[in-house]
Amino acid sequence: MSGSPEPIPIARPDxxxxxxxxxxxxxxxxxxxxxxxxxxxxxxxADWVGVRHAAAVSSGTAGLHLLAHLAGxxxxxxxxxxxxxxxxSANCALYTGADVVFADIDRDTFNLDPAxxxxxxxxxxxxIVAVHIFGLPCRIEEIRAIADRHGIAVIEDAAEALGARRxxxxxxxxxxxxxxxxxxxxxxxxxxxxxxxxDDDAVYEAILSLRNQGRADSxxxxxxxxxxxxxxxxxxxxAVGLAQVERLDAILASRAAVADRYGALLAGLDGVExxxxxxxxxxxxxxxxxxLDPAVDRDAVIGLLAARGVASKPYLPAIHxxxxxxxxxxxPGELPVCEAVSARCLALPFFGSLTAGQQERVAAExxxxxxxxxxx
Numbered sequence: 001m002s003g004s005p006e007p008i009p010i011a012r013p014d015x016x017x018x019x020x021x022x023x024x025x026x027x028x029x030x031x032x033x034x035x036x037x038x039x040x041x042x043x044x045x046a047d048w049v050g051v052r053h054a055a056a057v058s059s060g061t062a063g064l065h066l067l068a069h070l071a072g073x074x075x076x077x078x079x080x081x082x083x084x085x086x087x088x089s090a091n092c093a094l095y096t097g098a099d100v101v102f103a104d105i106d107r108d109t110f111n112l113d114p115a116x117x118x119x120x121x122x123x124x125x126x127x128i129v130a131v132h133i134f135g136l137p138c139r140i141e142e143i144r145a146i147a148d149r150h151g152i153a154v155i156e157d158a159a160e161a162l163g164a165r166r167x168x169x170x171x172x173x174x175x176x177x178x179x180x181x182x183x184x185x186x187x188x189x190x191x192x193x194x195x196x197x198x199d200d201d202a203v204y205e206a207i208l209s210l211r212n213q214g215r216a217d218s219x220x221x222x223x224x225x226x227x228x229x230x231x232x233x234x235x236x237x238x239a240v241g242l243a244q245v246e247r248l249d250a251i252l253a254s255r256a257a258v259a260d261r262y263g264a265l266l267a268g269l270d271g272v273e274x275x276x277x278x279x280x281x282x283x284x285x286x287x288x289x290x291x292l293d294p295a296v297d298r299d300a301v302i303g304l305l306a307a308r309g310v311a312s313k314p315y316l317p318a319i320h321x322x323x324x325x326x327x328x329x330x331x332p333g334e335l336p337v338c339e340a341v342s343a344r345c346l347a348l349p350f351f352g353s354l355t356a357g358q359q360e361r362v363a364a365e366x367x368x369x370x371x372x373x374x375x376x
Contacts, residue, residue: 004309006310007311008349008354008361009311010313011184012354013351014165014187014251016247019241022239023130026236031235034202038056041056042056044203045195047120048245049162049172049173050170050172053198053200054195055196055198055204055211056190056193056194056233057193058193058211058232058233059183059193060157060180060193061168062211062231063207064088064157064178064179065092067092067196068127068155071209072153073129074126075098076098077098077124077126078099078125079129080102080117080129081093081102081112081131081157082131083320084105084131084338084341084342087158087324090102090325099266101120101122103120105335109133109136109138109276110345111137111138112143114146121146128153128155130143130155131157132157133160133162134275134283134286135161136172137161137223137282140171141167144174156172156174156176159179159194160181160186160284160286161180162251162284163284164281164284165282165284168282173199176201177197177198180195180197182195185287185351186286187255187284188251190237190241192351195233209226212227212232226362245309252284265360266290270370273291273292273293273294275289288350289315289347290348291345293344293348294340298346308365311364312349313346314345314347315345315347318338330334
């Protein structure tokens with residue numbers, strides 16, 4: 001008698017023998033933090049992206065906070081960002097004491113609408129956190145042009161976009177400092193962790209100090225010349241990261257293949273809108289999300305998929321409607337495009353080792369659920 005099919009998780013990291021080898025190297029070295037593995041990882045990552053500098057930090061959130069601080073965000077200031085992102089894209093401004101101003105998104109790409117960004121600028125605006133959501137590059141050149149006209153800093157939240165290209169140019173190489181994140185559901189992982197990339201020597205040196213409690217560069221032992229934070233990445237995490245960078249081309253290719261299979265399996269499925277492709281841009285596949293028809297009860301679909309052993313998520317909840325931001329005065333109806341997209345977006349199981357058979361099962365279960373008239 002056969003049992004139920006094995007559950008299909010929403011995400012799974014791609015970890016292999018090379019990661020184990022380098023972690024063991026660190027363990028045997030005795031240098032678990034501030035050792036040689038961190039710089040090795042940073043150099044490999046910077047070279048892969050194509051930038052001069054990369055500074056590893058404890059999380060993508062930490063990197064965003066440090067860049068918001070360097071941009072001069074603070075009490076009385078404002079930071080503009082997208083409401084359709086992980087909450088850290090906005091929280092990084094609150095950490096500095098600044099206020100968050102949300103600009104609505106483009107209906108097709110889910111990225112910031114540059115016109116909405118410009119309309120949100122005030123004399124208090126200090127920075128724009130430009131998010132490349134779901135690995136699809138935003139119109140960063142337009143956002144940078146707006147920022148330059150107003151004398152405002154741009155921070156690229158590339159947490160979900162490692163390997164993405166905007167009109168053939170790698171995300172993270174457009175001139176603004178960028179932050180990548182390495183939580184286990186990302187394209188590559190260090191367990192927890194993130195990294196700041198920049199071509200600016202001054203920004204790089206500042207990040208090195210700020211991530212390490214404001215350590216001075218005088219060389220004097222335990223000398224601190226500014227307020228900083230403990231945002232370092234340990235060498236065990238860096239070891240995993242180095243192994244991942246060495247395999248990154250293959251990791252990204254496997255994820256793209258999974259996305260292509262979903263595209264073929266779900267094409268033409270009634271009630272499902274597939275991710276958009278932008279001519280000239282290359283998406284780096286972080287998640288695979290679809291938009292369900294407005295008449296479909298998205299949350300009911302999630303529950304029915306779970307009952308059939310298929311994980312899915314309402315990806316993403318609108319930041320401005322989170323309890324924290326409602327308490328700060330935000331209300332439904334404020335950002336209609338984001339709210340409409342957020343109510344319909346569904347993330348399906350997605351990772352590089354997802355098999356064709358598992359994907360066929362996901363597609364079949366979703367099709368069967370959507371064919372049930374009570375859901376509409």
